[in-house]
Amino acid sequence: MTRYEFPSSTLVHRLKYQNRRFIARLLGQLLAEQRVNDREPFPDLVCCVPMHPDKLRDKNYNHAREIAAQCAMELSLVFNPTLLIKTQTTESQSSLGRTERLKNLKNSIVVSPGTNLKGKHVAVVDDVMTTGATFDLVAGLLKARGAGKVEVWAFARTTKQSFK
Template identity: 35%
Template sequence: MPGMDKVNQWLNFVQQLLYPPHCLLCGGAAVERDLCAACLLDLPHNPVACRLCALPLTAQEEGVCGFCLKQPAPLDGSIIPFRYAAPLDHLLLGLKFSQQLPNAPLLGGLLAEAIAAREEALPDCILPVPLHPARLRERGYNQALELARPVARHLGVPLRAGLAVRLKHTAAQSTLEKRGRRANIRGAFALSVEGGELPAHIAILDDVVTTGSTVNELARVLRRGGAQRVVVWACARVP
């Protein structure tokens, strides 16, 4: 209905007049995507990163990181536009632990923008990293799914949150060293495709990638299930 667009535009206009958008970080006047100009400039970008796991690299390094040289991440690539640092960490922590759901459209929008700028072939679907049902009950939502919704909408890629399930209620990954994380996460995911085949090209979506053990384990499961191309999309990479 073409008339509805006009009505929506008008409603947006009225809403902006009555409730001018505030920066989600400092409360100042927002200019773009719920951030003010200063906070937008402060975002910790990740411009030079490993082609496979998106670990931040120095400008001289380029290509693949030292970890992936020794043992390549089981991924065809990662797009993680930011480093996990202030002030972005505040938005991510709020989304994950403090029910700050309005942060999801902002963070998802920023991620979608970065993905679109790469002009790479888009995947057949997006799979947000599943939460264990017990963790989901405790938190009330899956922050990866909340982020995936706006990304799917912006890019026009289907969301397939039901492709995989989390079997293990693992200890919080953040309390473990890298070696322990890999053991802790092994066997944590299983496919749940109902008789159908897996899409050929899947993007795993998470909020933050720390050592990569979670997304790598999920990627292994998808590959074993027949996926041909698996990439990771996330907001922030821990250096």
């Protein structure tokens, strides 16, 4: 994981807001390389932070899904892009602090119905970790569904000065 500052912040911004999907391949490759260097056992499967269907329709792609797909491919891991489902639209998290983010996300994400994760080691991928609220929420959902271990993989991490 790198710091969310230049040049990583520029890459993420261009991927998310300027339709530069090719950047997701680079970020996925870098995440995979970092994970190999960790020398820890690989997860059983990789998933991504979901996007609500309305937002996905407007944007035409989920940047987290693109990064996760590339990362999983690089590591020859199973990728399940629909393991987590965004069921409600939420306001943008960018201006919210941790408490507000948790409140904003409450009941907005679910694990795909009928999924059995008993004892599985799952990695959840997103572009940037700010407060950790999203990752905390989805990790809790996955563990409640039986996952034995949940890892969070983000390309970049904000510094404390970058968020409320």
